[in-house]
Amino acid sequence: MSELNTESVEATDAPTLHALMRNRYGTSWLPTPNAPDTRVNDVIETLLSHRSVRAYSTQPLPADLLQTVMAAAQSASSSSNLQAWSVVAVRDADRKKRLAVYAGNQKHVAAAPLLLVFIADLSRLRRVSDVAGANTPGLDYFEAFLVAVADAAFAAQNAVVALESLGLGCCYIGGMRNKPEDVAKELGLPPEAFAVFGLTIGYPDPAVKTDVKPRLPQRVIMHLERYQQESSEALTDYDATMNAFQRLQRMAELDWTTQASRRVRGPEALSGRDRLMSALRTLGFGLK
Numbered sequence: 001m002s003e004l005n006t007e008s009v010e011a012t013d014a015p016t017l018h019a020l021m022r023n024r025y026g027t028s029w030l031p032t033p034n035a036p037d038t039r040v041n042d043v044i045e046t047l048l049s050h051r052s053v054r055a056y057s058t059q060p061l062p063a064d065l066l067q068t069v070m071a072a073a074q075s076a077s078s079s080s081n082l083q084a085w086s087v088v089a090v091r092d093a094d095r096k097k098r099l100a101v102y103a104g105n106q107k108h109v110a111a112a113p114l115l116l117v118f119i120a121d122l123s124r125l126r127r128v129s130d131v132a133g134a135n136t137p138g139l140d141y142f143e144a145f146l147v148a149v150a151d152a153a154f155a156a157q158n159a160v161v162a163l164e165s166l167g168l169g170c171c172y173i174g175g176m177r178n179k180p181e182d183v184a185k186e187l188g189l190p191p192e193a194f195a196v197f198g199l200t201i202g203y204p205d206p207a208v209k210t211d212v213k214p215r216l217p218q219r220v221i222m223h224l225e226r227y228q229q230e231s232s233e234a235l236t237d238y239d240a241t242m243n244a245f246q247r248l249q250r251m252a253e254l255d256w257t258t259q260a261s262r263r264v265r266g267p268e269a270l271s272g273r274d275r276l277m278s279a280l281r282t283l284g285f286g287l288k
Contacts, residue, residue, distance in 0.1 A: 014039045020048040026214035026241035028234075046165045051210050053169025054108040056202030061113050065166075072162035076154035084148035085155055086121040088187045088195075089114065095186065102182045103175030103198065104271055112200035117176060117183070118156045120148035122192040122285070139192070140286025152196045163201060169210075173198030178272045180279045191284030211248055214241045216256075 018037040021029050031037075040048075066089055073087070090096055091114055099117075100109035109115060122139050129136040138144060160170050176183050176195040183195045204210065215221075216238055220230040239255040246253045267274035280287060 014042070014045055016040075017044075020045060023212040024048050024215060025217060026245060028214065028217040028237045028241045042165065043161075046161060049212060050160070050164060051169075051212050052171040053202070053204045053210055054171050054200070055205040055208035055210075056108070056112055056169065056200075057205045059203040061168075061202070065168075066114070069159050069162050073155040073159040076151075076158040078151050078154065079147045082125060082147060083151065084121055084125060084144070085152035086119040086124070086193065087155070088117045088119065088189075090117065090187075091115075098186055099176070099183065099198070102179045102186070103173050104178055106173060106175055108171060108200050109173055109175075109198065112171075112202045114201040115173075116156075116159065116199040116201065117187060117195050118152040118197055118199065119187075119189065120145065120152050120194045120196050122148055123190040126192060141288045145194075145280070145285055145287060148194075149196055156197070156199060159199065167203065168201055169204040171200045173200060175271065177276060180276065181282060184283055189283075194280060194283055194285065211245065214238070214245050 016037045017040050018031055020040065021031070070087070074083075078084075090099065093110070096112070096115055097110045099115065100106055103109050122144055125144075126136055126139055129139075156172070160172075163170050174197050176198045180194060183189075184193065187195065189195070217234050220234050220238070235257055239257055242256045243253045263269055277287070
């Protein structure tokens with residue numbers, strides 16, 4: 001019998017849709033008029049309850065976890081079935097420490113029992129084509145790189161949903177792009193392989209409470225038929241919602257609009273990723 005607990009929660013134990021939506025959107029959420037407050041299945045509950053987990057317990061991971069999660073990841077959609085991605089599973093403590101430094105000294109990278117690094121990988125397609133004696137100029141175009149990044153993202157999100165359904169916590173590590181050449185060397189990546197992001201994995205530390213972070217209101221993200229610019233009122237409401245969340249988490253209050261604007265203010269805010277295009281060329285990508 002598998003060591004993984006895959007038993008589903010009884011429908012009567014599941015929270016209602018309204019409760020999950022209030023958690024996901026905070027005070028900015030309003031129910032659809034006359035919509036029933038229904039119960040949802042396990043998949044919807046898992047998705048709407050997602051939160052980033054950066055503090056992990058000492059509970060060991062199941063022996064078959066990696067194999068199961070990889071099967072879930074590989075079940076994601078893939079553009080033209082090219083499967084232009086790979087993953088490097090890192091358990092070695094010293095390697096995690098070095099990767100944590102490359103990723104901006106994020107302590108949870110080193111502390112997590114397992115780190116998965118998702119790779120946009122065109123090298124395998126190059127090797128397959130070489131064996132077949134086929135020309136591969138198509139791999140030198142930006143489209144091929146974009147396909148590889150998308151495939152890696154699809155796979156990773158499948159992995160996250162699977163992990164969270166099993167009671168584990170995860171956190172994406174975009175800092176793997178801070179020093180891509182160093183990460184590639186550490187992981188032994190071939191040319192035309194690039195670490196898109198990492199994913200820390202472990203059982204959440206019960207002593208550290210992590211709440212669901214509110215998202216932008218649906219009226220900001222979702223457009224009916226044609227794109228419509230969001231209202232300033234909607235963004236003001238979301239700033240207030242995020243301030244309430246920050247107070248709950250005992251964080252410094254900072255409007256989302258201010259935080260987002262600071263993050264894109266210029267190359268100095270990109271943690272070294274402003275040179276990503278030149279780094280990708282160094283790693284062997286054509287990017288025509």
